[in-house]
Amino acid sequence: MENTRSAFRARAVQALGDATLRQALDQAREGFVAKRAARFAELPELEGLRDAAAALKDRVLDRLDEHLERYEAAVVAAGGQVHRARDAAEARAIVLAICKAAGARRITKGKSMVSEEIGLNDALVAAGLDLVETDLGEYIIQLAGETPSHIIAPAVHKTREQVADLFARSHGGPRKSTIAELVGEARHVLRERYFQADVGITGANILIAETGSSLIVTNEGNGDLTQTLAPVHIVTAGIERVVPTLEDATLVLRLLARSATGQETTAYTTFSTGPRRPEDLDGPTAYHVVLLDNGRSRMRDGPYRAMLRCIRCGACLNHCPVYGAIGGHAYGWVYPGPMGSVLTPLIKGLDTAYDLPNACTLNGRCAAVCPVKIPLPELLRHLRHQQHLAAISPPRQRAALVLWRAAATRPWLYHALERLGARLLAWLGGRAGRIRHLPGARGWTAERDLPAPTGHTFLELARRQGLTHGHDRRAVSDEHATMPAVDRAVCADAGCSNAPHPRLWFDEDPSVRFIAHFKGHAGTLERLSSRAEIPAAVERLRVAWGLPARAAVGADLGALSWPAGWDIHHGPAGISETLAVTPAFAGIAETGTLMLIAAPGSPTTHNFVPDNQILVLEMDRILRHPEDAWAMLRRREGGMPRAVNLVSGPSRTADIEQTIQLGAHGPGRLHLLLIDRSMADGDRSG
Numbered sequence: 157m158e159n160t161r162s163a164f165r166a167r168a169v170q171a172l173g174d175a176t177l178r179q180a181l182d183q184a185r186e187g188f189v190a191k192r193a194a195r196f197a198e199l200p201e202l203e204g205l206r207d208a209a210a211a212l213k214d215r216v217l218d219r220l221d222e223h224l225e226r227y228e229a230a231v232v233a234a235g236g237q238v239h240r241a242r243d244a245a246e247a248r249a250i251v252l253a254i255c256k257a258a259g260a261r262r263i264t265k266g267k268s269m270v271s272e273e274i275g276l277n278d279a280l281v282a283a284g285l286d287l288v289e290t291d292l293g294e295y296i297i298q299l300a301g302e303t304p305s306h307i308i309a310p311a312v313h314k315t316r317e318q319v320a321d322l323f324a325r326s327h328g329g330p331r332k333s334t335i336a337e338l339v340g341e342a343r344h345v346l347r348e349r350y351f352q353a354d355v356g357i358t359g360a361n362i363l364i365a366e367t368g369s370s371l372i373v374t375n376e377g378n379g380d381l382t383q384t385l386a387p388v389h390i391v392t393a394g395i396e397r398v399v400p401t402l403e404d405a406t407l408v409l410r411l412l413a414r415s416a417t418g419q420e421t422t423a424y425t426t427f428s429t430g431p432r433r434p435e436d437l438d439g440p441t442a443y444h445v446v447l448l449d450n451g452r453s454r455m456r457d458g459p460y461r462a463m464l465r466c467i468r469c470g471a472c473l474n475h476c477p478v479y480g481a482i483g484g485h486a487y488g489w490v491y492p493g494p495m496g497s498v499l500t501p502l503i504k505g506l507d508t509a510y511d512l513p514n515a516c517t518l519n520g521r522c523a524a525v526c527p528v529k530i531p532l533p534e535l536l537r538h539l540r541h542q543q544h545l546a547a548i549s550p551p552r553q554r555a556a557l558v559l560w561r562a563a564a565t566r567p568w569l570y571h572a573l574e575r576l577g578a579r580l581l582a583w584l585g586g587r588a589g590r591i592r593h594l595p596g597a598r599g600w601t602a603e604r605d606l607p608a609p610t611g612h613t614f615l616e617l618a619r620r621q622g623l624t625h626g627h628d629r630r631a632v633s634d635e636h637a638t639m640p641a642v643d644r645a646v647c648a649d650a651g652c653s654n655a656p657h658p659r660l661w662f663d664e665d666p667s668v669r670f671i672a673h674f675k676g677h678a679g680t681l682e683r684l685s686s687r688a689e690i691p692a693a694v695e696r697l698r699v700a701w702g703l704p705a706r707a708a709v710g711a712d713l714g715a716l717s718w719p720a721g722w723d724i725h726h727g728p729a730g731i732s733e734t735l736a737v738t739p740a741f742a743g744i745a746e747t748g749t750l751m752l753i754a755a756p757g758s759p760t761t762h763n764f765v766p767d768n769q770i771l772v773l774e775m776d777r778i779l780r781h782p783e784d785a786w787a788m789l790r791r792r793e794g795g796m797p798r799a800v801n802l803v804s805g806p807s808r809t810a811d812i813e814q815t816i817q818l819g820a821h822g823p824g825r826l827h828l829l830l831i832d833r834s835m836a837d838g839d840r841s842g
């Protein structure tokens with residue numbers, strides 16, 4: 157990492173002069189900020205969830221070792237292996253050793269900030285392995301030879317034209333110009349790589365101690381193809397990612413997508429628990445988790461402990477005016493923006509990353525939107541203080557701070573200087589009220605005039621207008637009193653010591669809400685009165701979509717009478733599969749999400765490989781909340797399945813100019829056949 161003072165400033169200046177970068181950043185920031193604001197405005201309960209999530213993360217940190225031990229035991233019980241890495245070098249060595257033992261040559265990789273943190277790609281490529289990133293944004297920057305500039309939108313700085321040039325150079329063939337064509341080209345190129353991979357590497361948004369599961373959220377489905385198709389699955393995750401139970405994971409999930417992209421939920425949320433089981437038709441035969449410390453234990457025991465609450469949503473980046481002006485590369489390492497300005501000095505050293513805590517206006521927007529209420533400005537101020545105490549900051553700055561402290565701790569002196577300064581600046585501003593040249597602020601006045609103060613301090617003006625100190629606290633309490641009530645879920649797990657978490661409340665009938673939200677995720681739906689109608693409905697769709705009469709079909713649907721000439725098989729979906737017809741385990745009304753589980757009759761590849769997927773759900777399997785589904789899974793024989801896929805609409809990406817394109821890697825069409833046995837004849841619409 158080159159992050160000396162001159163290097164950071166040079167990168168920032170270069171970024172400020174890059175008009176294309178500014179345009180891309182403006183577009184991305186506006187999209188993320190507006191969508192998040194809309195989600196939080198429609199659900200005031202989310203503020204309560206932020207408190208609950210912060211408290212949960214703090215409780216986990218209090219007993220982190222215990223939770224990690226419990227997690228490790230559950231992974232082993234599910235047939236997987238856990239490897240502990242103290243630092244980046246150890247983590248790289250562990251991953252390389254697993255790849256070597258597997259005789260691996262080709263690696264696919266889903267998006268993982270931990271793998272960026274440990275410099276995994278360079279190590280694997282240096283060892284002669286053929287590695288490809290499968291997230292579209294990561295794939296773009298891999299081709300460009302760059303690092304991510306945003307933790308959830310790695311190629312946010314690239315325009316469509318730049319991506320078109322890059323693909324034409326890298327893939328050969330005619331240059332594509334539309335976003336749909338570019339996404340289609342990446343899908344085509346990456347498809348074979350999934351099937352050829354010897355090892356698939358992913359990150360983990362959450363680790364669940366109760367079940368030993370790793371959880372990833374994606375919109376594209378690339379992470380699922382990566383971890384399902386390669387014979388060996390390696391998960392890389394920081395130790396702070398563990399939570400005790402499925403209910404705890406649900407609390408974090410309710411905030412993650414809403415804070416990150418403003419989505420109600422991502423298209424795919426997948427829980428992976430160990431390797432393929434004897435009854436499974438697909439999935440990896442080996443499952444490894446590499447747990448990375450890399451300074452996290454030290455952080456947990458010190459003043460920066462709150463930083464370990466971070467769920468890597470990127471909201472602080474999206475709301476940061478400094479990030480919005482210079483983008484991610486200027487920060488010099490993998491974690492940019494406010495969260496990076498705290499994490500990078502803590503991992504890389506106060507001196508190495510000197511400028512980052514100082515490249516902040518302390519406006520507080522990051523803390524105001526952080527879903528786990530990390531006091532980022534406070535942590536940044538603390539880092540500055542440490543730099544001051546360690547005499548890392550420049551001598552002039554330290555001298556200025558000593559003088560400032562002398563004034564700020566003597567109110568009579570402070571107010572006298574304040575009055576003097578205000579009068580002086582007003583005089584410098586003259587009649588125009590603008591200062592054109594100000595010694596000591598040339599960086600500002602070289603580009604623009606500085607508005608001059610009126611000559612009075614804020615306190616003088618406030619006194620003149622009869623304002624008093626304090627604010628109306630009652631108004632704040634009243635606002636809270638009008639919040640909708642929240643349903644309280646009981647944490648079913650005995651060993652977690654969790655308080656119940658709030659759920660999102662809704663009054664509608666669960667099936668009505670499920671249908672509305674499912675359609676809102678771009679899924680299509682029709683109701684059938686019995687399972688016997690399934691083959692005819694599938695045939696209608698096949699003709700409408702122009703597909704051959706061949707499908708991968710869940711085993712328990714195979715006994716239906718399919719039209720003559722249909723080629724039905726129940727095995728895993730192959731590379732040329734165009735259609736799968738699969739049973740859903742449950743529907744979740746809260747978000748209009750389908751729950752699919754790996755079972756002998758429903759291979760996981762059916763959910764991600766074909767271009768089109770038709771799902772079958774019995775109306776009486778629509779549940780209100782994810783917590784109801786967890787209770788069902790706990791009662792199920794065999795417990796937690798190897799894979800649980802929560803699917804909310806077709807595969808999609810917005811990695812090129814924030815434009816949504818369906819069918820990024822998984823199915824571009826998702827159609828639901830809802831079996832409603834109470835349905836009157838003729839009432840088939842969704």
Ligand code: SF4
Pocket residue numbers: 465466467468469470471472473495522525526527528529530532
């Ligand atoms: S610090 Fe907060 S807002 Fe920033 S990425 Fe982490 S969780 Fe999200």
